[in-house]
Amino acid sequence: MSFYVVQFLSGLASAASLFLVASGLSIIFGVTRIVNFAHGAFYMVGAYLAYTLTEQLAGTFGFWAGIVLAALAVAAIGVVVEMVLLRRIYRSPELFQLLATFGLTLMVEDLVVLIWGPDDLLGRRAPGMRGAIDIFGQNLPTYDVFLIVLGPLVLGLLWLLFRRTRWGILVRAATQDRDTVAALGVNQKWLFTSVFALGVFLAALGGALQIPRDAVNHTMDLRIIVDVFVVVVIGGLGSITGAFVAAVLVSELNAFGILVFPKISIVLIFLVMAVVLVVRPWGLFGKPEAPARQMPGLTVRPWRPLSVNERLAFLVLLIAAAALPLFAGNYVLTIGAEIAIFAIFAASLHFMMAVGGLASFGHAAYFGLGSYGVAMLAKFAGLPMVACLLLGPLMGLIGAVVFGWFCVRLSGVYFAMLTLAFAQIVWSIAFQWVEVTGGDNGMLGIWPDAWVATPATFYWLSLTVAALAVGGLRWLTFSPFGYALRAMRDSPLRSESVGIDGKRVQWAAFVVAGTVAALAGAMFVYLKGSVFPDNAGIALSVDALVMVLLGGVETVSGALVGAIVYKALAIWLVSYTELSKLVLGAIIVVMVVAFPKGLVGMWEVLQARYWPGATASGKARRAEVAE
Amino acid sequence: MKLSVNALNSFYGPAHILFDVELDVAEGEVVALLGRNGAGKSTTFRSIVGLVAQRSGRIVFEGRDVTREPTHAIVRAGLGYVPEDRRIFTDLTVEENLEVGRQPPRAGAPQWTRDKLFTLFPNLGEMRSRLGGRMSGGEQQMLTIARTLMGNPSLVLLDEPSEGLSPKIVEQMAHAILTMKKEGVSILVSEQNLHFARLISDRVSIIERGRICYRGTMEELEARPDIRDAHLAV
Ligand SMILES: Nc1ncnc2c1ncn2[C@@H]1O[C@H](COP(=O)(O)OP(=O)(O)OP(=O)(O)O)[C@@H](O)[C@H]1O
Ligand SMILES: [Mg+2]
Numbered sequence: 001m002s003f004y005v006v007q008f009l010s011g012l013a014s015a016a017s018l019f020l021v022a023s024g025l026s027i028i029f030g031v032t033r034i035v036n037f038a039h040g041a042f043y044m045v046g047a048y049l050a051y052t053l054t055e056q057l058a059g060t061f062g063f064w065a066g067i068v069l070a071a072l073a074v075a076a077i078g079v080v081v082e083m084v085l086l087r088r089i090y091r092s093p094e095l096f097q098l099l100a101t102f103g104l105t106l107m108v109e110d111l112v113v114l115i116w117g118p119d120d121l122l123g124r125r126a127p128g129m130r131g132a133i134d135i136f137g138q139n140l141p142t143y144d145v146f147l148i149v150l151g152p153l154v155l156g157l158l159w160l161l162f163r164r165t166r167w168g169i170l171v172r173a174a175t176q177d178r179d180t181v182a183a184l185g186v187n188q189k190w191l192f193t194s195v196f197a198l199g200v201f202l203a204a205l206g207g208a209l210q211i212p213r214d215a216v217n218h219t220m221d222l223r224i225i226v227d228v229f230v231v232v233v234i235g236g237l238g239s240i241t242g243a244f245v246a247a248v249l250v251s252e253l254n255a256f257g258i259l260v261f262p263k264i265s266i267v268l269i270f271l272v273m274a275v276v277l278v279v280r281p282w283g284l285f286g287k288p289e290a291p292a293r294q295m296p297g298l299t300v301r302p303w304r305p306l307s308v309n310e311r312l313a314f315l316v317l318l319i320a321a322a323a324l325p326l327f328a329g330n331y332v333l334t335i336g337a338e339i340a341i342f343a344i345f346a347a348s349l350h351f352m353m354a355v356g357g358l359a360s361f362g363h364a365a366y367f368g369l370g371s372y373g374v375a376m377l378a379k380f381a382g383l384p385m386v387a388c389l390l391l392g393p394l395m396g397l398i399g400a401v402v403f404g405w406f407c408v409r410l411s412g413v414y415f416a417m418l419t420l421a422f423a424q425i426v427w428s429i430a431f432q433w434v435e436v437t438g439g440d441n442g443m444l445g446i447w448p449d450a451w452v453a454t455p456a457t458f459y460w461l462s463l464t465v466a467a468l469a470v471g472g473l474r475w476l477t478f479s480p481f482g483y484a485l486r487a488m489r490d491s492p493l494r495s496e497s498v499g500i501d502g503k504r505v506q507w508a509a510f511v512v513a514g515t516v517a518a519l520a521g522a523m524f525v526y527l528k529g530s531v532f533p534d535n536a537g538i539a540l541s542v543d544a545l546v547m548v549l550l551g552g553v554e555t556v557s558g559a560l561v562g563a564i565v566y567k568a569l570a571i572w573l574v575s576y577t578e579l580s581k582l583v584l585g586a587i588i589v590v591m592v593v594a595f596p597k598g599l600v601g602m603w604e605v606l607q608a609r610y611w612p613g614a615t616a617s618g619k620a621r622r623a624e625v626a627e
Numbered sequence: 628m629k630l631s632v633n634a635l636n637s638f639y640g641p642a643h644i645l646f647d648v649e650l651d652v653a654e655g656e657v658v659a660l661l662g663r664n665g666a667g668k669s670t671t672f673r674s675i676v677g678l679v680a681q682r683s684g685r686i687v688f689e690g691r692d693v694t695r696e697p698t699h700a701i702v703r704a705g706l707g708y709v710p711e712d713r714r715i716f717t718d719l720t721v722e723e724n725l726e727v728g729r730q731p732p733r734a735g736a737p738q739w740t741r742d743k744l745f746t747l748f749p750n751l752g753e754m755r756s757r758l759g760g761r762m763s764g765g766e767q768q769m770l771t772i773a774r775t776l777m778g779n780p781s782l783v784l785l786d787e788p789s790e791g792l793s794p795k796i797v798e799q800m801a802h803a804i805l806t807m808k809k810e811g812v813s814i815l816v817s818e819q820n821l822h823f824a825r826l827i828s829d830r831v832s833i834i835e836r837g838r839i840c841y842r843g844t845m846e847e848l849e850a851r852p853d854i855r856d857a858h859l860a861v
Binding site for chain 1: 702703708724727729730775835
């Protein structure tokens with residue numbers, strides 16, 4: 001019995017940091033409408049800085065001063081980030097904001113390794129709190145008692161701040177209607193900056209307070225951000241009380257889940273989240289949102305099937321690509337195959353996002369399912385490659401059928417977060433179910449059949465599959481199904497009223513996109529000869545998003561261009577610099593700020609401006625540009 | 628002149644909405660901007676306070692050119708704006724709503740305190756801690772005016788204050804506006820309701836399809852039923 005009490009109390013102690021970080025994210029979202037992916041990075045930097053400061057400053061006072069100073073310093077960094085980066089993208093679509101702050105996270109990950117090194121750092125224990133108290137014969141660290149008290153204390157202070165101060169009232173007003181606040185003479189810029197500073201301060205404080213409990217390392221940002229997303233989604237974005245309740249709920253699920261279902265403790269949390277979202281899509285304490293903003297300029301440029309000349313041009317390009325093995329070496333061919341596979345993956349996400357208006361943040365789930373499907377068929381059933389390639393993606397299809405059913409009930413940020421959560425379920429199953437998946441060690445030794453075993457033949461196979469997949473998706477885009485999907489994207493109400501079953505159409509698109517992604521994952525296994533949980537990881541999901549946005553989400557062929565450019569760049573970066581994340585992150589940030597229309601979009605704009613006669617719809621385009 | 632608007636042109640995307648609108652309000656005056664549904668009254672007001680991004684022309688408030696200034700700066704200069712759709716903060720109490728509007732006292736403009744506003748709108752005084760979302764339309768309309776007055780403006784733009792209100796509340800509203808005027812607030816008020824405008828205004832401009840098509844005193848308009856019938860729905 002006493003064991004369970006202590007387990008419960010230690011769950012409460014873990015909830016404190018989680019609550020601090022989640023409330024910060026919620027407060028920022030409430031006012032600025034930005035889901036700050038970099039929140040985990042601020043948490044991590046808070047921990048690192050607190051580590052350094054508490055090493056430098058002596059004594060009890062030094063320790064606590066170090067914690068607070070670290071949080072303040074990170075808040076100051078947050079102010080700079082807000083003023084330099086976020087102010088430029090407040091009016092951008094949500095997805096771009098999520099991506100820009102993700103780019104920031106990538107940069108921070110490399111920077112902390114540069115500054116503090118790659119190893120885990122063990123921080124100082126809190127002075128005067130090194131002992132433990134006795135609860136019915138079980139030990140509970142004194143520091144945990146401190147954290148248990150701190151959580152509700154911070155909740156109370158925040159409550160006072162938002163109820164009893166003018167600043168708090170302004171923030172609450174802005175959370176509801178920021179334009180009216182401006183029309184009453186309040187300078188929003190200042191308000192946004194201060195809100196962001198407070199949110200970041202809370203995140204960094206949460207990180208700093210972790211150092212006596214946990215080692216500091218450079219992966220803690222992603223771990224916490226996923227938990228925090230779950231907390232704010234369960235609690236309701238924008239609600240501080242919700243963040244508190246959900247932080248406790250999640251921490252207790254963690255504490256007890258480990259005991260009851262050691263293998264699927266992570267899954268449990270995501271299941272709870274999925275259930276909450278289906279029952280109350282806006283979270284336990286949240287409020288239903290006004291419909292999300294439209295995806296970037298989707299209605300602007302008229303799409304059309306390729307003209308005969310353009311088809312010929314594509315064919316020529318394809319033939320040129322097929323001729324690559326005639327003059328390129330094995331290394332280049334392997335890269336070529338990888339690019340082709342990622343073109344399939346990007347095209348599948350593009351279909352969902354650009355055609356369907358469904359921006360998924362967890363598309364890697366289906367890539368991963370396809371990969372593991374193939375690996376299991378090959379390993380356990382011993383099927384030949386072609387059978388595996390045909391059957392393996394079915395696992396992605398099944399995943400998409402199940403997850404998609406839940407996801408299409410939501411939209412906007414919540415859709416993005418739920419897709420992310422499902423992807424994390426897949427990832428954690430792959431990671432935790434060691435007997436079947438091999439866990440972190442992956443499944444190795446899955447090689448293609450002899451007829452495609454050379455780099456050249458496998459490259460041709462990849463190219464063929466890519467051409468078929470991309471062509472098929474394009475054909476679907478201009479089929480009646482594609483039109484129904486676009487109608488749903490552009491005006492859900494109107495299309496429902498003309499008899500389109502919107503949810504069903506979106507669900508179908510979700511399944512198509514998931515299956516094609518799974519096909520890419522299946523091919524990827526044979527390229528690498530192995531599968532790892534990262535095949536379903538967040539990083540891969542974001543890669544796909546970046547490829548689509550880099551190419552241009554408003555264009556039909558953007559995904560293709562994006563995949564080629566991004567993948568080539570990423571491979572090149574990894575082989576030429578140690579700081580690939582730093583560079584990649586910077587590229588993402590710059591891209592979002594400077595080229596929100598992507599490469600193909602930019603090309604079209606330039607084309608319309610300088611060679612207005614060059615294409616059939618040149619005139620229409622020029623008219624748009626003139627606006 | 629308290630406020631003068633010159634050659635104001637406004638656009639929503641490609642749609643040209645206002646054409647060379649000219650308006651002015653003298654110190655202590657109540658001017659009515661009359662016009663039918665969709666004539667461009669709200670667009671005019673939103674353009675004056677900088678809420679319409681695409682606009683050209685010149686807006687001079689108390690001798691200062693505010694055309695290029697951001698909304699919050701214009702409002703802080705003493706130009707209060709009461710939007711047509713009220714925009715009450717439904718999650719905030721009456722007192723908190725007023726707090727959002729509060730600005731420091733301003734030389735040359737009447738000063739308003741919470742208590743003074745509760746005397747002007749007695750209904751509000753009885754529901755100080757009620758949530759904005761739980762008030763009737765008329766109460767919300769009073770709150771939105773009171774909230775703007777908390778900024779101690781020297782001029783207020785009132786967008787259709789009588790819209791959708793019961794006759795009894797309309798009467799209270801007219802009384803409140805006249806009290807504001809007596810205190811020294813200049814007012815530019817938009818209306819479709821000629822009867823209401825008659826109760827409160829000194830001068831009148833009529834707008835139709837984005838163009839000012841008549842200007843005169845209230846008495847002059849009363850003497851021209853033809854104009855009234857041509858440009859206003861009565
Ligand atoms: N956000 C907008 N985008 C495009 N057009 C708009 C927008 N708001 C208003 N309009 C158009 O601008 C014109 C003027 O509208 P406005 O709201 O200024 O009229 P109004 O005189 O205030 O009418 P009402 O009496 O109905 O309030 C109308 O034709 C309207 O359709
Ligand atoms: Mg109007």
